[in-house]
Amino acid sequence: MNTKEKDVRTLNNSSSLRLVELLNEQGCAELGKGLATYVSEKANVSYTGARKWLFEDSLPRSADARFEVAKALNVDLLYWEHGKRDDEKDEEIHLVFKDNYLLHLKVANKMMDIIHEREVVISSKHKIALEVSAINIFNKAKIKEPDIDILNSLVDLLLL
Secondary structure, eight states: HHHHHHHHHSSSSOHHHHHHHHHHHOOOOTTTTTTTHHHHHHOOHHHHHHHHHHHHOOOOOOHHHHHHHHHTOOOHHHHHSSSTTTTTOHHHHHHHHTTTTTHHHHHHHHHHHHHHHHHHOOOOOHHEEEEEEEHHHHHHHOSSSOOHHHHHHHHHHHOO
């Protein structure tokens, strides 16, 4: 994929576009003018990894890594991942995520594994709804780590 095709691809609402937007808000280098190098150095990751995040709608693989990279880059992880800003009015999502951020990251990571493994195509809105439901279930049941069986069951319910 050449650079022009990548620029066209980023016109949609992708995680790459959101990361570039968040970094531009901070006055960082521009895309194609050192931004991948900046991300690589600031987050202490490979240049290849930084380019994937900027051009290929990729995110760090683990929940812990996403949290650490977002912290190093000083970006809003919820917006980078899902396109939701903290100042938006979706109270249910923000209350669940704000109080249980590490659990949310773990659930999001496992949920993406399931979605990719099962080759399920769902909207971001449905993905977030699944995650919120899972977090609520885990909190009520006092489950500290995401349960794969429960996550698979939630995906099954969505697909009915």
